[in-house]
Amino acid sequence: MIIADRISKHFNGIEAVKDVSFQVSEGETMVLLGTSGCGKTTTLKMLNRLIEATSGRIEILGKDISKEKPEILRRSIGYVSQNNGLFPHYTVAENIAVVPKLLNWPANDIGRHTDRLLEQLKLPANFKDKYPDELSGGQQQRVSIARALIADPPVLLLDEPFGALDPVTRASVRRDFTELPALKQKTTVLVTHDVQEALQLGDQICLMDQGRIVQQGKPGDLLLRPVNEFVHAFLGQQLEDISRIYERIRAQA
């Protein structure tokens, strides 16, 4: 369970996040949705203390995170950052093994779990010795997801995990990701600006604008009962764009 209670973040006078509150129940996926600069990433990074909140309270798994050491807190939180965050001088296997090594797992266990995740994420086993720049963007994202999942953390924070991918690759990485057995029990917060992704993946959506939550609810609430014109336009415009992309891809097929 994640509870954010009136959290705010000020950067030198800029109010990036203002009085944001939400709760994510165990096993649920909450999407932070909104345009660039509305405060989604800042909100997400406050949850694993990559950014310290200026005010407000955050509770994860029953504990006030301000009272925990960040490195201990992050052991129970898998994190996929916006540009995959893989270490360029580490191989795929070494990247995936970062957290298990910190946890002193035996090498055999690390190897077994790595092989299983590579298989589930449709990456060939011989990719283990490759370096990130030898992989496509979609493959790098798959490795980044494997790295976030290997130690089986109960909480996952995902910042635009499919953001840099073309629509077709994006759909395929997203599908393989959602089918991962490990995902079923995770409490997840996902950042995206993509309405379709939010509607497909979110049990709950927080639509943000200028640092605030404009509407929070189930996908159907935002779609069918928008609280104002901003929500209506944000969802409507993107869904129109998606149907245009779909028509174009279909015409090319």
Ligand SMILES: Nc1ncnc2c1ncn2[C@@H]1O[C@H](COP(=O)(O)OP(=O)(O)OP(=O)(O)O)[C@@H](O)[C@H]1O
């Ligand atoms: N370290 C920082 N110092 C100063 N201002 C910052 C810093 N990080 C973010 N901001 C500002 O805070 C606001 C929110 O940024 P944030 O990255 O959270 O937005 P976002 O919704 O995630 O955008 P994007 O989708 O483009 O990543 C922006 O105005 C941004 O310029």
